[in-house]
Structures are given as C-alpha cells and as structure tokens.
Amino acid sequence: MSRPVALVHVGLMKTGTTYLQQLAIANREVLADQGVHFAGATWSRQVRAAQDLLDLDQHDPQVQALSAGAWDELVAEIRGRREGATLVSMEFLSFARRRALARVARDLHDVEVHVIVTVRDMTATIPAQWQTSVTSRRTHTWSEFQRGVQHSDGPLWAARALLGDTGVREFRRTQDVGRVLRVWGRLAPPERLTVVTVPLRRTEPDLLWRRFAEALGVDPAVPVEAPDETNPSLGFASAELVRRLNVALEGVLPWDYNRTVKAPLASRMLSARRGEERRPRLDGATAAFARDWNRRSRAAVAASGARVVGTLADLPVDPPAPDAAEPGELAPAELLAAARDAWRGLNNLVERRRRRVSKLLGAERPTPLGTEEPGWFDGDSAGDVDRAVTDLAGLTRTAIQLRRDVQELSESRDEAARR
Numbered sequence: 001m002s003r004p005v006a007l008v009h010v011g012l013m014k015t016g017t018t019y020l021q022q023l024a025i026a027n028r029e030v031l032a033d034q035g036v037h038f039a040g041a042t043w044s045r046q047v048r049a050a051q052d053l054l055d056l057d058q059h060d061p062q063v064q065a066l067s068a069g070a071w072d073e074l075v076a077e078i079r080g081r082r083e084g085a086t087l088v089s090m091e092f093l094s095f096a097r098r099r100a101l102a103r104v105a106r107d108l109h110d111v112e113v114h115v116i117v118t119v120r121d122m123t124a125t126i127p128a129q130w131q132t133s134v135t136s137r138r139t140h141t142w143s144e145f146q147r148g149v150q151h152s153d154g155p156l157w158a159a160r161a162l163l164g165d166t167g168v169r170e171f172r173r174t175q176d177v178g179r180v181l182r183v184w185g186r187l188a189p190p191e192r193l194t195v196v197t198v199p200l201r202r203t204e205p206d207l208l209w210r211r212f213a214e215a216l217g218v219d220p221a222v223p224v225e226a227p228d229e230t231n232p233s234l235g236f237a238s239a240e241l242v243r244r245l246n247v248a249l250e251g252v253l254p255w256d257y258n259r260t261v262k263a264p265l266a267s268r269m270l271s272a273r274r275g276e277e278r279r280p281r282l283d284g285a286t287a288a289f290a291r292d293w294n295r296r297s298r299a300a301v302a303a304s305g306a307r308v309v310g311t312l313a314d315l316p317v318d319p320p321a322p323d324a325a326e327p328g329e330l331a332p333a334e335l336l337a338a339a340r341d342a343w344r345g346l347n348n349l350v351e352r353r354r355r356r357v358s359k360l361l362g363a364e365r366p367t368p369l370g371t372e373e374p375g376w377f378d379g380d381s382a383g384d385v386d387r388a389v390t391d392l393a394g395l396t397r398t399a400i401q402l403r404r405d406v407q408e409l410s411e412s413r414d415e416a417a418r419r
Contacts (some may be wrong), residue, residue: 002110006078009089011118013174014128016079016208022227034218035084049074050092062255075107115188116215120198127280134243135266140166146286178300190305197310211309235277237272237334237406249392256400269345339388346395353402360409
C-alpha cells in the first residue's frame with residue numbers, strides 16, 4: 001500500500017494565500033480530479049488545526065473549544081487518504097518553530113510531505129503586513145511598525161522583540177523566509193521543498209495560481225473558477241482608524257473582535273473606501289531595508305536547495321529611487337471621513353443584531369435606536385477624531401454584546417429542541 005501524501009502550503013503572510021485558498025476551495029472537484037484533495041469539510045478546520053498545533057489564541061475560551069483536537073483530526077484525514085494527495089494551506093503554519101515541527105514530524109512520520117512556501121517582494125508585503133496586524137488587534141502605528149521592521153535585522157532584534165517592540169516581533173514572525181525554509185526543511189528534503197514567488201506585476205491576473213498549480217503537480221491549464229475577493233485591503237486612513245479603535249477596545253477577546261471588527265467593520269464596511277484613500281507608503285529607510293531583505297531571502301532560497309516556481313527576480317534588490325517622496329501624515333479630515341462610514345455601518349450592525357435577539361426571544365420587532373449624527377461628523381480637528389473613536393468603541397462593544405446574546409439564545413433554543 002502506498003504512503004499517504006501531504007502537500008503543505010506554509011505561505012508567508014500576505015503572499016496571496018487567501019486568494020490561493022479560495023481558488024482551491026472554489027475548485028475542489030477540479031483539484032480532486034487532478035489527484036489533489038483540499039483538507040477539511042471547511043477551510044476553518046485547517047485554521048483550527050493550526051491554532052491547536054501552535055497554541056494560538058488559546059486564552060480565548062471560544063477558540064480553545066473550537067480548536068481542541070483539530071490537529072489530530074487533520075492528521076487522521078491526511079493519513080487516511082491513500083489515493084492522491086491532501087492539500088493543507090494555512091499561513092499560520094509559517095509561524096511554526098522547532099518544537100511544533102517536532103510534533104508534525106512525529107504525527108506524519110509515515111506520510112510523504114511536500115512543502116510549498118510562497119514569498120513576495122517586501123516592498124509590497126510590509127504595508128500589507130501592517131494592515132493585517134492592525135486588523136488582528138495590534139496597536140502599533142505605521143511609523144512604529146516601519147521602525148520595528150528596520151530593527152528586525154542585526155544581533156539585537158530578539159532582545160527588542162522581548163522588550164515589547166511589536167513591529168520587530170510581527171515582522172520576524174511573519175516574514176522571515178530563511179527561518180521558514182530552515183524549519184520546514186527539516187521535514188521535507190530539497191527535492192520536496194518548493195518556493196513559489198508572487199509575481200512582481202499583475203499583468204497576468206492568474207499567473208500566481210498557475211505557478212501554485214505547477215507546485216501542486218496540477219495542470220496549470222485546467223480551467224478554474226475565480227473566487228470572490230475575500231481579503232480586501234484597507235486604505236491608510238481606515239487602517240489607522242481601526243488601530244485607534246484597537247487601543248480603545250483593549251481586552252476584547254479574539255473571537256469577539258474577529259466577528260465584529262475584523263470581518264464586518266474592516267473587511268466589509270471600511271474596505272469599500274480603499275479607492276478613495278491613499279495607501280501607506282514606505283519611508284526611504286524602510287524601502288532600502290525591504291530591498292536588502294529581498295536579497296537575504298534570495299540567498300536563503302538558494303541555500304535551501306528548493307525548487308523555484310516563478311523567478312527570484314520577483315524579489316527586487318536594486319536600490320529604491322533616491323528622490324522618492326516621504327509619506328505624509330494623515331490629516332484629521334481623512335480619519336473622520338472613514339469614521340463617518342464606520343459609524344453608519346456599526347449602527348446598522350447593531351440594529352440587525354437587536355432584531356435577531358428580539359426574534360429569538362419571540363418579542364416584537366424593536367424600535368430602532370436613534371441615529372442622530374454626533375457632533376464630530378462636521379468636525380475637522382484631532383479632538384473630533386478622539387471623540388469619534390470613543391463613539392465607535394461604544395458601538396462596537398454594544399455590537400459584541402448583542403452577538404453574544406444571539407449565540408447564547410441560539411444555543412439555548414437548540415438545546416431545548418433536542419430535549
């Protein structure tokens with residue numbers, strides 16, 4: 001009997017992972033016909049497995065309950081499939097260090113593991129990583145994050161991370177190509193280790209998928225259905241507004257945050273503004289660092305012996321233009337424009353959840369709350385921004401509590417129905 005085969009995609013953060021995952025999910029049958037089976041009934045089972053393996057967010061009771069045993073379930077699925085290969089694609093796996101890999105190696109000792117690492121130009125990745133960290137409850141400013149990135153090289157980076165430099169910690173955790181290749185290279189020898197580069201330019205929208213398909217052993221020419229955009233970026237002002245809201249929401253658990261701030265507010269409400277807002281831009285020192293980091297990543301890929309699908313030219317190393325303009329500070333008017341859309345969106349979310357609670361209680365439809373625009377709507381000062389953040393934090397906490405009420409009432413109703 002043949003050994004089980006696992007294709008483990010441990011793409012670094014912000015390397016097109018969501019796009020690739022959604023394409024794989026949308027085309028499960030196409031991939032299965034090619035001998036590649038996407039693991040889990042839903043992709044969330046892969047997320048929970050990674051959380052279980054790496055002890056991520058285990059201080060949150062909801063996450064802990066949902067992820068308990070998920071890694072063992074994933075291992076059982078991989079080992080139980082004797083035809084074709086099982087695809088696991090979860091960027092959290094790039095966080096793994098030696099201890100976690102020792103468990104992976106032990107649990108998959110009889111599995112032929114192939115590892116695929118996606119990498120991207122740091123010039124594009126650094127701003128995207130800051131935005132992602134902000135929508136994951138971090139509170140470092142864009143300037144602080146850039147300074148942390150610059151401090152991520154040299155002998156003192158680990159000390160800086162331990163002393164609380166979240167920019168250093170976030171960057172080294174999510175963007176250290178050399179570490180990821182060294183760690184996962186312990187599980188997969190060079191002949192089973194593949195690096196896929198994210199195309200530097202988007203002239204061919206499906207080029208990343210075709211490269212990924214080649215790494216999987218799937219015919220890149222097989223037609224696939226394009227997924228909807230599921231991980232839209234934020235403009236500079238919206239990302240900074242969320243960051244300030246994070247400060248005001250200190251102590252909110254990941255489960256509550258993700259289902260009120262990360263998903264509805266950031267991914268749906270504020271992402272719609274990205275065409276109206278400027279992007280965060282690298283300052284000169286960080287741009288130079290990004291090119292140097294690309295150089296180090298190229299060297300790490302070469303040293304690993306991994307097969308490269310794409311080209312290392314996608315990690316440019318030429319010095320940035322010396323006359324590049326430094327990014328300007330955000331004006332209060334930019335933040336208040338985002339805050340107005342956030343306020344309207346959160347009010348609508350609160351009303352929807354209030355109606356859901358009333359329905360579960362069997363009560364009449366509630367009278368809508370007053371939605372009179374607050375005074376800061378017509379403001380233009382830093383103080384108005386502060387007042388906006390305070391109001392938005394209050395709405396957010398109300399929405400979180402209503403969602404908890406919905407969950408508790410739904411569980412009570414389901415339990416009563418089972419009796």
